[in-house]
Amino acid sequence: MTDPERLETIMSRYEGVAADLIPVLQDIQDDCNYLPKDALKIVAGRLNVPLTQVYSVATFYKGFSLEPRGVHHVQVCRGTTCHLHGGTRLQEGVIRRLGIEPGQTTPDGQFSLEQVKCVGKCGAAPVLAVGEDYFGEVGVDGVTKILRTYRKPK
Numbered sequence: 001m002t003d004p005e006r007l008e009t010i011m012s013r014y015e016g017v018a019a020d021l022i023p024v025l026q027d028i029q030d031d032c033n034y035l036p037k038d039a040l041k042i043v044a045g046r047l048n049v050p051l052t053q054v055y056s057v058a059t060f061y062k063g064f065s066l067e068p069r070g071v072h073h074v075q076v077c078r079g080t081t082c083h084l085h086g087g088t089r090l091q092e093g094v095i096r097r098l099g100i101e102p103g104q105t106t107p108d109g110q111f112s113l114e115q116v117k118c119v120g121k122c123g124a125a126p127v128l129a130v131g132e133d134y135f136g137e138v139g140v141d142g143v144t145k146i147l148r149t150y151r152k153p154k
């Protein structure tokens with residue numbers, strides 16, 4: 001469910017035309033860590049864009065998610081090169097450390113986990129990404145150290 005005031009603040013930054021669709025969705029994604037369904041309906045109406053088109057854009061770009069994501073989106077590369085260089089052990093280490101499976105979010109909402117195909121950094125395999133940050137040649141011991149830097153203190 002979207003906070004109407006926050007959505008209104010986002011909409012007020014734009015002219016309310018169809019060309020605003022992607023930046024509006026980016027702002028909502030940044031604000032909520034996902035695109036709530038009720039927000040998509042409101043955006044469609046306000047920008048006068050068919051809801052099917054809004055969903056089309058929302059599902060096309062990997063940066064958008066229709067499901068709630070953690071504050072930090074963790075991606076483990078499962079491409080061939082990473083697989084050959086310890087990608088399976090890396091993924092097992094991340095699963096153990098976070099206590100969630102790919103597609104899930106930690107109960108505190110801090111991390112979500114996704115396994116992805118090659119992220120284009122094969123020379124650094126195996127690769128782990130947290131948000132926009134990429135880490136190469138990550139061993140199981142490195143997982144804890146990396147994730148610790150992102151966890152907010154309680």
Ligand code: FES
Pocket residue numbers: 077078079080081082083117118119120121122123125126127
């Ligand atoms: S296979 Fe992992 S970065 Fe290419």
